[in-house]
Structure formats: C-alpha cells, structure tokens
Amino acid sequence: MQTIERKVRSREQTRSGIISTAKAIASQEGWQAVSIRKIADAIDYSAPVVYEYFDSKDVLLDEIRNEGFRYLYKEYDRILKLYRDPEKRLYEISLIQWDFARQQPEIYQVMYNLDGAYCTMPVYQSEAMQAVSRIVEEIIFSFIPKAKESIKRLYFQWWSASHGMIMLSMLLKDEQPLDQSEQIYRETMRRFVRDLR
Amino acid sequence: MQTIERKVRSREQTRSGIISTAKAIASQEGWQAVSIRKIADAIDYSAPVVYEYFDSKDVLLDEIRNEGFRYLYKEYDRILKLYRDPEKRLYEISLIQWDFARQQPEIYQVMYNLDGAYCTMPVYQSEAMQAVSRIVEEIIFSFIPKAKESIKRLYFQWWSASHGMIMLSMLLKDEQPLDQSEQIYRETMRRFVRDLR
DNA sequence: TCAGATGAGTTAACACCGTTAACCACCGAC
DNA sequence: GTCGGTGGTTAACGGTGTTAACTCATCTGA
Incomplete structure (x- = not known):
C-alpha cells in the first residue's frame, strides 16, 4: 500500500503538471487557445480530472x-x-x-x-x-x-x-x-x- | 421599387446596429459576454446575417x-x-x-x-x-x-x-x-x- | 403573364468550449 | 466474498464561432 505522502506527492505532481501545460499552451498559442480539454489531453487525462484540482478555469x-x-x-x-x-x-x-x-x-x-x-x-x-x-x-x-x-x-x-x-x-x-x-x-x-x- | 440609396442606407443602419449592440453588451457584461448570436438576437436577426456585414468576429x-x-x-x-x-x-x-x-x-x-x-x-x-x-x-x-x-x-x-x-x-x-x-x-x-x- | 434569376433571411449542422452528472472498475478492509 | 471508497471514465447540457444548404418573396426579361 502506498503511503499517504506518496499519494500527496503524486497529486501535487499532476497539479503542477496542469499549471505548467496551461502555461506552455499559452506560451505557444496564446491564452485564447488554452482550454481545459487541451490541458487534459496533454497530461493524458480526461477533462473532468482537471476539476479535481481546480474548481474552474x-x-x-x-x-x-x-x-x-x-x-x-x-x-x-x-x-x-x-x-x-x-x-x-x-x-x-x-x-x-x-x-x-x-x-x-x-x-x-x-x-x-x-x-x-x-x-x-x-x-x-x-x-x-x-x-x-x-x-x-x-x-x-x-x-x-x-x-x-x-x-x-x-x-x-x-x-x-x-x-x-x-x-x-x-x-x-x-x-x-x-x-x-x-x-x-x-x-x-x-x-x-x-x-x- | 426602393431606390439603391435606400437599400444602402438600410444596410448601413443594420451594420451600425451590429456595432452599437456589440458595444452595449460589452459595456454591460464585458467583452467576454459578447457573442455573435447575442448580437443577432438583439437586432432581431439570426446569427448568419452578422457575417453578411463582418467576415468574422x-x-x-x-x-x-x-x-x-x-x-x-x-x-x-x-x-x-x-x-x-x-x-x-x-x-x-x-x-x-x-x-x-x-x-x-x-x-x-x-x-x-x-x-x-x-x-x-x-x-x-x-x-x-x-x-x-x-x-x-x-x-x-x-x-x-x-x-x-x-x-x-x-x-x-x-x-x-x-x-x-x-x-x-x-x-x-x-x-x-x-x-x-x-x-x-x-x-x-x-x-x-x-x-x- | 409567366419562367427564371436574385438576394435576404432562415435552419441545421460542425467542431469546439466550460462544466457536471452518472457510471465503472479497481483495491483495501472486514 | 462482499462492501465502500477512490480515481478515472463517458456522455451530456448549453453555449461559442462559423458555414452550407435551404426557403421564399420580389424583381427582371421575354
């Protein structure tokens, strides 16, 4: 069984992954092109998981x-x-x-x-x-x-x-x-x- | 038959109508809330007519x-x-x-x-x-x-x-x-x- | 007068958006 | 072995910009 810290660390990793891919998309295509689905795709998840980390865009x-x-x-x-x-x-x-x-x-x-x-x-x-x-x-x-x-x-x-x-x-x-x-x-x-x- | 000027004038009227309702919506709800459909609704037309006056938003x-x-x-x-x-x-x-x-x-x-x-x-x-x-x-x-x-x-x-x-x-x-x-x-x-x- | 062209306006669709509800499969505990 | 929770999914809702296809009235020319 994975310790609780491990879980927390993994959570924080995907959380910062969301943030950094959002910034990456914005950097390359502008903020207008940043969408929840695109972020989710980039981190190999479906869109709703983003909402587990951030209540809204x-x-x-x-x-x-x-x-x-x-x-x-x-x-x-x-x-x-x-x-x-x-x-x-x-x-x-x-x-x-x-x-x-x-x-x-x-x-x-x-x-x-x-x-x-x-x-x-x-x-x-x-x-x-x-x-x-x-x-x-x-x-x-x-x-x-x-x-x-x-x-x-x-x-x-x-x-x-x-x-x-x-x-x-x-x-x-x-x-x-x-x-x-x-x-x-x-x-x-x-x-x-x-x-x- | 309506003269050609009359037609042009009417065209210019709806054109400026589009512009001013866009500004009105932006003024009341912010630019984020300005949409083609909303503009069209406000001037009692369907959305595609806006594209007869402006190629795009x-x-x-x-x-x-x-x-x-x-x-x-x-x-x-x-x-x-x-x-x-x-x-x-x-x-x-x-x-x-x-x-x-x-x-x-x-x-x-x-x-x-x-x-x-x-x-x-x-x-x-x-x-x-x-x-x-x-x-x-x-x-x-x-x-x-x-x-x-x-x-x-x-x-x-x-x-x-x-x-x-x-x-x-x-x-x-x-x-x-x-x-x-x-x-x-x-x-x-x-x-x-x-x-x- | 009647067929045809013109043009203004519509509906319906496509692909995308943010967001949420419902569901599913797994994994640890009793 | 069954239960509950957890992490993730699919599917849907209402909205977006935009375009294709269609309707219908009106005007034109013979």
Missing part, C-alpha cells in the same frame, strides 16, 4: 497569476538582500519587472488580463500582489519617509511608469525592437528613481 | 477598435484648432485620453486587448492608430524639433506614461477612487509636458 488562471506575483516577490526580496541603497533597490526592481515580462510574457499577461487572458478575480484582492506592493512601498518609504498616502501615490506612479512602458513595448515589439524599448525603459525608470530624491 | 472587433482611434483623432484635431501652444496642446490631448478611457472603457479595452477583449489584428497596423500617432508626434515636433528618432522616442514615452496610468487606474478603481487617480494623472502628464521643455 478561473481559479486555475488565478493560481497562475498568484504564482507570478510570488515569483516577483521572491526576486524583489533577493534584491533587498543584495543592495542597501534604496535608490539602487528601486531601480533594480524595475529591471526585474522588465526581465520578467520579457521572459514570461504569458504570466505577465494573465496577471494583468492582457491579450485574451482573462481571469475574473480582481488583482487587487490577491494576497500575493499585495505582498509585492508592500515590499515596493517599503523601499520607497525608506527612501523618503512620508505619510502613507504619499507613499501609495508614489508607488502608483512607479507602477504606472513601469507597467505602461512594458505593456506598450510588448504591443509594439514588431515595430520597435525590444532592445530599443528596453533602453528607453531603463532610462525612464532611472530618471524616475533619481527624481524621487 | 475578429474584424467586427477591429472595426470597433478603429472607430475608437478615429474618434480620438477627431478629438485631437479639435484640440489642434483650439490651442496653438504645443505645451497646452499636448496636455489637453492627455486629458482627452483620460476622459475617453473613463467614458467608454469598453472601447479602450478593445483598442488595447484589455480585460477579455481580444482582437487578433495587430494594433500598430491600424491606419487609424497611425494617424493618431502622427498627430501627436507632430505636436511634439513643433515643441522640440529634433530628429525623427527622438520624436518617436518621446512619443513612446508620452504614450507609455498616459496609457500606463490609465490602465492601472481602471485596474485599481475599486481600491483607489478614480477621482484621486485622475488628479495624479493630471499632475503626471503636466509634469511630463513641462519637462519636455
């Missing part, structure tokens, strides 16, 4: 989205340990945001409901997203200790600047090479951080 | 998107006639962008493939979008006459700043009131325009 997408935010959190945390200067920290975090969107665009898409990816759950209610927000807000605070409202405002501006340019770069990538966009992005974020002083 | 969405860009173009043009100062012009255009996104979010969504709206045709190939780009680039040029590359770069930065903040404001509208976001938006765009000097 929506919560599957939500899980992938949260995975994305958790990944970002981890990376931001790494930067926190790597540098002490708040200016440097915020700039490096901006770069991570760029690299993430560039290397895993599907995840970035589902995080912001971009390009056919559509997840009903509101982003701002995601615990993982709030953790990410908190970490950046803390950096900004250590930078210029102001009232909470001001910090929120500055974070909103930083987020907008970063996300806006990333989104537009992806949108125009066939017109304006990504390397060029990256250069402008770096300069813009550097300027933003500098002007914070 | 995709080109219907593309038409709505282009309508959006044409509207923006018209508004920008109005500003051009209203003010002569390039600084004022660019700032006013930024405000139009905001009002447009706020008053007709469905259109804004389909223009940028946001929130479940998904149109395959690439935006940057839209003639209407390019006209909008040109008009803003010309304003920036009259501002600071530089090489074409620099203008494109500045336009990209302006567009990013505006679009990024608009998108995030919509995303966070239940957390951060839109009026507050608008205030920050105005200040940010004002600063952008000022720093251009």
Whole structure:
C-alpha cells in the first residue's frame, strides 16, 4: 500500500503538471487557445480530472497569476538582500519587472488580463500582489519617509511608469525592437528613481 | 421599387446596429459576454446575417477598435484648432485620453486587448492608430524639433506614461477612487509636458 | 403573364468550449 | 466474498464561432 505522502506527492505532481501545460499552451498559442480539454489531453487525462484540482478555469488562471506575483516577490526580496541603497533597490526592481515580462510574457499577461487572458478575480484582492506592493512601498518609504498616502501615490506612479512602458513595448515589439524599448525603459525608470530624491 | 440609396442606407443602419449592440453588451457584461448570436438576437436577426456585414468576429472587433482611434483623432484635431501652444496642446490631448478611457472603457479595452477583449489584428497596423500617432508626434515636433528618432522616442514615452496610468487606474478603481487617480494623472502628464521643455 | 434569376433571411449542422452528472472498475478492509 | 471508497471514465447540457444548404418573396426579361 502506498503511503499517504506518496499519494500527496503524486497529486501535487499532476497539479503542477496542469499549471505548467496551461502555461506552455499559452506560451505557444496564446491564452485564447488554452482550454481545459487541451490541458487534459496533454497530461493524458480526461477533462473532468482537471476539476479535481481546480474548481474552474478561473481559479486555475488565478493560481497562475498568484504564482507570478510570488515569483516577483521572491526576486524583489533577493534584491533587498543584495543592495542597501534604496535608490539602487528601486531601480533594480524595475529591471526585474522588465526581465520578467520579457521572459514570461504569458504570466505577465494573465496577471494583468492582457491579450485574451482573462481571469475574473480582481488583482487587487490577491494576497500575493499585495505582498509585492508592500515590499515596493517599503523601499520607497525608506527612501523618503512620508505619510502613507504619499507613499501609495508614489508607488502608483512607479507602477504606472513601469507597467505602461512594458505593456506598450510588448504591443509594439514588431515595430520597435525590444532592445530599443528596453533602453528607453531603463532610462525612464532611472530618471524616475533619481527624481524621487 | 426602393431606390439603391435606400437599400444602402438600410444596410448601413443594420451594420451600425451590429456595432452599437456589440458595444452595449460589452459595456454591460464585458467583452467576454459578447457573442455573435447575442448580437443577432438583439437586432432581431439570426446569427448568419452578422457575417453578411463582418467576415468574422475578429474584424467586427477591429472595426470597433478603429472607430475608437478615429474618434480620438477627431478629438485631437479639435484640440489642434483650439490651442496653438504645443505645451497646452499636448496636455489637453492627455486629458482627452483620460476622459475617453473613463467614458467608454469598453472601447479602450478593445483598442488595447484589455480585460477579455481580444482582437487578433495587430494594433500598430491600424491606419487609424497611425494617424493618431502622427498627430501627436507632430505636436511634439513643433515643441522640440529634433530628429525623427527622438520624436518617436518621446512619443513612446508620452504614450507609455498616459496609457500606463490609465490602465492601472481602471485596474485599481475599486481600491483607489478614480477621482484621486485622475488628479495624479493630471499632475503626471503636466509634469511630463513641462519637462519636455 | 409567366419562367427564371436574385438576394435576404432562415435552419441545421460542425467542431469546439466550460462544466457536471452518472457510471465503472479497481483495491483495501472486514 | 462482499462492501465502500477512490480515481478515472463517458456522455451530456448549453453555449461559442462559423458555414452550407435551404426557403421564399420580389424583381427582371421575354
């Protein structure tokens, strides 16, 4: 008789298999092409087993989205340990945001409901997203200790600047090479951080 | 026998009927809920007649998107006639962008493939979008006459700043009131325009 | 006036989608 | 040896975009 751990491990394996094939399909054919049946086929199961792991397609997408935010959190945390200067920290975090969107665009898409990816759950209610927000807000605070409202405002501006340019770069990538966009992005974020002083 | 004009007019009426009910459904239930059959029902036809007017759902969405860009173009043009100062012009255009996104979010969504709206045709190939780009680039040029590359770069930065903040404001509208976001938006765009000097 | 063409609109179908109910076969326990 | 649960299946429901085939009225030309 297989131990209970063994069963749990196997469950977690197929669960992460569902997630990673969903991401794989999205990466190759776009989120619009991701369907429960296609995922099930890819992992050699019938469609209903997917529902043993995720109540709906929506919560599957939500899980992938949260995975994305958790990944970002981890990376931001790494930067926190790597540098002490708040200016440097915020700039490096901006770069991570760029690299993430560039290397895993599907995840970035589902995080912001971009390009056919559509997840009903509101982003701002995601615990993982709030953790990410908190970490950046803390950096900004250590930078210029102001009232909470001001910090929120500055974070909103930083987020907008970063996300806006990333989104537009992806949108125009066939017109304006990504390397060029990256250069402008770096300069813009550097300027933003500098002007914070 | 009804004249040929009469027939053409009727055709154009049902055509614009299709477009406006698509927008109406999107406005009330989101783009995800927009289906050919639902549109057909609303205009008291069967589904296939929609295909007499639009080859596919995709080109219907593309038409709505282009309508959006044409509207923006018209508004920008109005500003051009209203003010002569390039600084004022660019700032006013930024405000139009905001009002447009706020008053007709469905259109804004389909223009940028946001929130479940998904149109395959690439935006940057839209003639209407390019006209909008040109008009803003010309304003920036009259501002600071530089090489074409620099203008494109500045336009990209302006567009990013505006679009990024608009998108995030919509995303966070239940957390951060839109009026507050608008205030920050105005200040940010004002600063952008000022720093251009 | 009557046959034929035209064209607007329909129904029915195909293949897919998310989701759920019903079922089946196996495997450990008593 | 029979029972219950567990992991998996098939089949179905209502919906999607899209197309082929059909109907039927109206207009055209002889």
